[in-house]
Amino acid sequence: MSSALKKFIFYELSELQDQDFQYFADLTFSLSGIHLIPNEKNYSLVQNRMLKLIRKYGLNDYSHLADFFKKEILKVNIKNDFISAMTTNKTDFFREEIHFDILLTEVKKALNTRMEACVWSSACSIGAEPYTMAIHLKENLSSTEFDRVKILATDIDQTCLKSATDGFFNEQQMFGLNDYYKNKYFNEIAGIYEINSDIKNKVHFAPLNLFSHPYSISKNFDVIFCRNVLIYFTPTDRETICRNLSKYLQPTGNLILGLSETGSIQIPELKLLVNATYKKVT
Numbered sequence: 001m002s003s004a005l006k007k008f009i010f011y012e013l014s015e016l017q018d019q020d021f022q023y024f025a026d027l028t029f030s031l032s033g034i035h036l037i038p039n040e041k042n043y044s045l046v047q048n049r050m051l052k053l054i055r056k057y058g059l060n061d062y063s064h065l066a067d068f069f070k071k072e073i074l075k076v077n078i079k080n081d082f083i084s085a086m087t088t089n090k091t092d093f094f095r096e097e098i099h100f101d102i103l104l105t106e107v108k109k110a111l112n113t114r115m116e117a118c119v120w121s122s123a124c125s126i127g128a129e130p131y132t133m134a135i136h137l138k139e140n141l142s143s144t145e146f147d148r149v150k151i152l153a154t155d156i157d158q159t160c161l162k163s164a165t166d167g168f169f170n171e172q173q174m175f176g177l178n179d180y181y182k183n184k185y186f187n188e189i190a191g192i193y194e195i196n197s198d199i200k201n202k203v204h205f206a207p208l209n210l211f212s213h214p215y216s217i218s219k220n221f222d223v224i225f226c227r228n229v230l231i232y233f234t235p236t237d238r239e240t241i242c243r244n245l246s247k248y249l250q251p252t253g254n255l256i257l258g259l260s261e262t263g264s265i266q267i268p269e270l271k272l273l274v275n276a277t278y279k280k281v282t
């Protein structure tokens with residue numbers, strides 16, 4: 001088989017060169033704050049993720065893709081493709097379940113003193129996290145209390161947001177939900193689950209880059225989830241993001257990080273309680 005044919009069939013590409021890795025890593029950092037140090041794991045990550053875009057754009061190799069981005073990255077759809085390729089969107093319904101009980105407790109406290117409680121999932125991926133918030137609150141609050149809760153969900157990745165807004169999940173994405181929840185909150189057709197409209201409409205989705213502070217958000221939140229995203233940022237950036245998020249908390253509000261991220265920030269604005277939950281210091 002000729003090498004041209006082999007390349008055509010198997011998409012066999014030359015290795016990712018150091019200068020192309022660095023270009024993709026720098027671009028990722030400048031657009032999303034995601035920090036990729038040059039090691040074997042990240043070379044392979046960049047290689048796999050950029051391969052999808054090489055295929056999508058019908059290009060020949062990594063250096064052609066780098067040249068393509070040098071010219072085209074300011075185009076919104078190209079930028080979104082790149083960000084979407086470079087973000088890791090792993091999520092599950094009821095992931096790190098303890099946090100949804102903390103959410104419920106804080107929302108109940110807020111509703112005892114105010115007309116409205118507000119919560120924010122600030123790196124929401126395909127929506128499993130904010131939809132879990134809505135489902136858990138719906139299950140445990142009265143309908144009048146539930147009506148008084150507002151849920152905001154944001155992410156940098158527009159492809160994820162589109163999928164979250166559509167509210168369709170395949171069997172694999174339904175991991176974490178038992179039959180009770182599946183039957184009560186979803187309609188299933190041919191292995192695809194659509195979330196019920198009362199839960200879908202409860203969540204307001206919007207694009208937001210955690211690095212684009214100040215955020216165009218006028219509310220203060222009782223609880224902000226910022227889970228399993230800080231791990232991709234530098235230690236200094238993690239603290240900057242949390243300091244910025246703390247400005248959008250109610251005076252006694254809580255910022256909740258991923259369980260593996262507990263202790264990853266130490267700033268005077270926030271006091272660590274348990275389970276990666278931080279309370280605003282006033």
Ligand SMILES: C[S@@+](CC[C@H](N)C(=O)[O-])C[C@H]1O[C@@H](n2cnc3c(N)ncnc32)[C@H](O)[C@@H]1O
Pocket residue numbers: 031032033034087088089090091092095122123124125126129154155156157160208209210211226227228229258
């Ligand atoms: C691993 S997922 C975590 C999803 C969810 N919070 C959870 O714990 O299941 C990380 C999410 O952070 C988003 N993300 C990465 N960088 C971001 C940024 N600078 N601003 C906002 N979201 C970002 C990604 O698009 C991705 O959807």
